[in-house]
Each structure stands twice: as C-alpha cells, then as structure tokens.
Amino acid sequence: MTQLSPFDQxxxxxPPDIEPYRAGNTGVPFVTTFDSGQAGPHAMICGIVHGNELCGAIALDHLFQHDIRPRHGRLSLVFANPDAMAQYDPARPAASRFVDEDMNRVWSPDVLANAHRSVELDRARALRPLVDSVDTLLDLHSMQSNSTPLILSGPAPKGRTLAASLESPAVIVADTGHSAGRRLRDYGGFSDPNDGRNALLVECGQHWRAGTATMAIDTAYRFLAQLDMIDTDTAGPHLLPAPAVPQRWIDVTDAVGVSHEDCRFAGDYSGLEVIPTAGTVIGMDGAAEIRTPYDDCVLVMPARRLAPGQTAVRLGRYRDLAAGDD
Ligand SMILES: [Zn+2]
Incomplete structure (x- = not known):
C-alpha cells in the first residue's frame, strides 16, 4: 500500500526481512563473505549505511535470493546499519536515517580511533577490518528528492573510470564529500589517487520509490559483471536498459554548508538544475545570499532539510566524459 511521507513523497x-542474514559467516552480524577459492579482488556491496535508504537492503536481499557467488576473488555483502533500518516506520520514513549519528560521516582514522561511542561508531569500528581488506566497494544509497540517479565517484579519475565502466546511472558526480565528516566511499585508499582500491557511492533515486530499488539491483549486477565476478547471462535478466543519453560527469567545485536555522532555497530544486548566469541567488542562509559562482552552474543533491552544519547543496559543472580531466 502506498503512503505519503512528510515530503509528500x-x-x-x-524494508526486506534481513533477519536471515544476521548470522552471516564472518563473526560480524549482517556481514557475509563469499570466497570463490580463486585468486581475485575483494569486492564489497553495502546498503543501509542510512537506515531509511531501503534500496540497498533490497538489492542485497536480491543477490542472496538469487544465490549470487563470485567466480573469482571474494564478495562481501554488508547490511551496514541494521539498527537504524530496524527503526524504519513508513509513517515517519525519514526518521530512521541513523540511531545516534550519520554513519557516513565517521570514516576517518581519527574519528574511528577516538573515545566517543555511538551505535554508528561501534558498527563502523566492527566493519573496519573488513573494509580495510576491500579492493572495490559499491555503496548503495538513495536521495531525498526525485533527482535522476547519480554515481558519486569521488574526485580522483580512477573513480570516474570505474563509474564509466558501469555505463549507468547516466550522471557521474566527482565530489569530495561533506565538511561534516568523511564518507565510507572516501575512506583510506578509496580516495587516494595513487592507491589501487576504488569505491563508488550510487544514489539510486528517491528513498521510497519502487524504481529506486530496481536501479539499486541493476547497479549491483552491473558492478559484479564489470568485475567479472558474474557472467553476463547471470546479470542480464536483472539489468535495466542502458541510459538513453551518454554518461556525463559533473565536476563538483563547491559544497555549500548551512550556517543558520533559517536557511532556504529560492526555488523548489530537486537536483541537476542548471543555473545559466553567474551570481544568481539560489537561496538565503540567514541574511546571507547563496549565489552561483559561475555560468551554467549545476545544483547537485539540494537537501530538503536544511540544518546548520549540514551540506545544503553542491555546485558543479557538467563535463564531457570523453574530454578527460584537463
Ligand atoms: Zn545515504
């Protein structure tokens, strides 16, 4: 039965029933590693870093239900924050993003090593030894607004190359994350341009739309096929048609933070709007105007809840994938 969320979504x-996956086989709850016995990389697919982003849990459940196993290397399937998803309530679907704090802002060595404790920090510390052994990560997320799905590749060219190899979603966002703390995607070698490890965060669509789960499933199978962990016959039935438009990437130049309680946008932005003229006012943060810094500025993932310390919106430019970095 469908229901309207507080954002009229x-x-x-x-949420799928993930209780069958609690035991796992690694000693860490809700973590299962399939070892092919053949040499190869360690890939990890993770969902519900944010407990209200159900698509990742649905995609993982799909892989389990279809007995997906890697042809080489190891594959870890990780329900990242099951305590948060356990609080999911369809009448208040946004409330279960986390229990104590945002689990996608704690992935720096100093934060993981400090004395502070929370549900999310304890869980991140439990997952850390596994994450330290991962070569290639796919982290499945979803968004507040009805934006086109996005691949967040990080700023290094290696992330963009991996994103392009998946051929979908159509929009790649090369960004550095949030001032409020480091994302899993950016942890350790994932963000080091000279390290072989690589990670993608995919925003599969709006949190609670059916198509978002379909996109998460598609992305998971594309990822495994790209790594040659499954063959194309296995992946094929679960793939969506390739995007009708060529992939493009957005070079993110600015993350606009929120400083005041009364921060608001000038329009009802859902993301990927292109603001033609530099200096256009796109919002107010208290008495301060938020202006676009250059012509043809793209708005990336404008937040619907604007709270001090959070990122209001990221700003970037569309670039042509074939044109490279320059
Ligand atoms: Zn998320």
Whole structure:
C-alpha cells in the first residue's frame, strides 16, 4: 500500500526481512563473505549505511535470493546499519536515517580511533577490518528528492573510470564529500589517487520509490559483471536498459554548508538544475545570499532539510566524459 511521507513523497518500498542474514559467516552480524577459492579482488556491496535508504537492503536481499557467488576473488555483502533500518516506520520514513549519528560521516582514522561511542561508531569500528581488506566497494544509497540517479565517484579519475565502466546511472558526480565528516566511499585508499582500491557511492533515486530499488539491483549486477565476478547471462535478466543519453560527469567545485536555522532555497530544486548566469541567488542562509559562482552552474543533491552544519547543496559543472580531466 502506498503512503505519503512528510515530503509528500510516495512510499512504495518496504524494508526486506534481513533477519536471515544476521548470522552471516564472518563473526560480524549482517556481514557475509563469499570466497570463490580463486585468486581475485575483494569486492564489497553495502546498503543501509542510512537506515531509511531501503534500496540497498533490497538489492542485497536480491543477490542472496538469487544465490549470487563470485567466480573469482571474494564478495562481501554488508547490511551496514541494521539498527537504524530496524527503526524504519513508513509513517515517519525519514526518521530512521541513523540511531545516534550519520554513519557516513565517521570514516576517518581519527574519528574511528577516538573515545566517543555511538551505535554508528561501534558498527563502523566492527566493519573496519573488513573494509580495510576491500579492493572495490559499491555503496548503495538513495536521495531525498526525485533527482535522476547519480554515481558519486569521488574526485580522483580512477573513480570516474570505474563509474564509466558501469555505463549507468547516466550522471557521474566527482565530489569530495561533506565538511561534516568523511564518507565510507572516501575512506583510506578509496580516495587516494595513487592507491589501487576504488569505491563508488550510487544514489539510486528517491528513498521510497519502487524504481529506486530496481536501479539499486541493476547497479549491483552491473558492478559484479564489470568485475567479472558474474557472467553476463547471470546479470542480464536483472539489468535495466542502458541510459538513453551518454554518461556525463559533473565536476563538483563547491559544497555549500548551512550556517543558520533559517536557511532556504529560492526555488523548489530537486537536483541537476542548471543555473545559466553567474551570481544568481539560489537561496538565503540567514541574511546571507547563496549565489552561483559561475555560468551554467549545476545544483547537485539540494537537501530538503536544511540544518546548520549540514551540506545544503553542491555546485558543479557538467563535463564531457570523453574530454578527460584537463
Ligand atoms: Zn545515504
């Protein structure tokens, strides 16, 4: 049954039953590693770093239900924050993003090593030895607004290359994350341009739309096929048609933080709007105007809840993938 969320979004998805995956096989709850016995990379697919982003849990459940196993190397399937998803309530679907703090802002060595404790920090510390052994990560997320799905590749060219190899979603965002703390995607060698490890965060669509889960499933199978962990016959039935438009990437130049309680946008932005003229006012943060810094500025993932310390929106420029970095 569909239901309207506080943002007037239709809630079409329900959390899958992940209890069968609690035991796992690694000693860490909700973590399962399949070892092919053949040499190869360690790949990890993770979902529900944010407990209200159901698509990742649905995609992982899909892989389990279809007995997906790697042809080479190892594959770890990780329900990152099950305590948060356990609090999911379709009447308040946004409330279960985390229990104590945002689990996608704690992935720096100093934060992981400090004395502070929270549900999310404890969980991140439990996952850390596994993450330290991962060569290639796919972290499945979703968004507040009805934006086109995005691949967040990080700023290094290696992330963009991996994103382009998946051929979908159509928009790649090369960004550095949030001032409020480091994302899993940016942890350790994932963000080091000279390290072979690589990671993608995919924003599969709006949190509770059915199509978002379909995109998460598609992305997971594309990722495994790209790593040659599954063959194309296995992946094929679960793939969506390739995007009708060529992939493009957005070079993110600015992350606009929120400083005041009364921060608001000038329009009802959902993301990927292109603001033609430099200096256009796109919002107010208290008495301060938020202006676009250059012509043809793209708005990336404008937040619908604007709270001090959070990122309001990221700003960038569309670039042609074939044109390279220059
Ligand atoms: Zn998320």
């Amino acid at each position: 239709i809630v079409e998805l329900s």
